[in-house]
């Protein structure tokens with residue numbers, strides 16, 4: 001165990017069934033006067049954004065032009081709306097996309113350069129940014145408590161996570177009721193994404209005791225409730241456990257960051273058009289088995305979670321993937337060049353956080369071994 005570590009996480013959290021209805025009081029108590037609601041398109045279409053704006057009159061405008069992988073042009077447009085409305089706060093409603101876009105826009109609003117300059121780290125944000133309140137509508141990304149925004153450059157197609165201390169939301173309002181209408185496949189992909197965050201936080205070379213604790217608790221909740229939430233979306237107990245599990249997973253990986261699973265997820269998503277959670281799932285059980293050979297804590301973790309050992313825990317993840325209809329083999333992906341895939345995965349910066357080290361060649365062998 002590490003005998004020295006630092007822990008700090010500057011996000012206020014309000015959790016509970018129905019807490020989203022207190023948004024007006026929350027905004028008033030924070031002294032916010034004019035805000036912009038940044039919401040996924042779906043919520044603009046189904047009336048939920050309108051309802052939230054009606055219930056919270058200090059929200060004066062809506063931005064909802066958001067693609068599933070938010071674009072820098074959308075970040076720029078949202079920042080422009082924040083500027084035009086002279087907003088003193090923003091609210092993000094949705095999954096990772098709207099939260100990630102809002103984090104970036106709340107800093108860009110005060111910036112003197114383009115989103116592209118900050119995305120490619122040619123410029124660094126000053127400390128000034130608008131306070132952001134986030135209402136996650138899926139149990140998965142953990143973006144409500146992290147300082148990272150994952151966006152895409154419209155011009156080059158490059159997708160990359162941008163970390164910045166400004167990006168920590170001011171307040172996360174986590175209400176499991178908001179996740180009730182999430183369809184089963186999205187429940188599955190976001191749930192496995194959260195499971196990946198917790199496991200990777202735990203085995204990251206940067207892991208530390210406080211985050212390990214969140215990771216363990218998160219895994220306990222997710223392993224015992226994911227299938228229930230998938231099969232019965234109306235089950236508020238399962239949804240609450242998943243919301244809490246995803247929140248704990250966010251708290252677990254916010255500092256140690258993720259590792260090989262997430263490193264591989266980016267090339268897998270881009271090359272084979274997998275969504276983020278399915279791309280993480282593709283290598284999650286594989287790296288669990290591999291990392292257990294260098295990190296003995298994983299055996300203890302598996303037993304604490306009620307498995308006979310790491311093998312049984314990895315089998316359970318594989319079961320989930322099959323049940324959820326995820327692609328589980330290279331053949332199913334249509335992968336013809338394993339060496340190129342492995343080289344791209346292994347060169348991703350997050351790969352450095354993995355406890356077991358691989359060369360591009362040994363990673364390709366492992367990919368082939370598992371199928």
Ligand code: ZN
Pocket residue numbers: 141193196197262276280
């Ligand atoms: Zn993720």
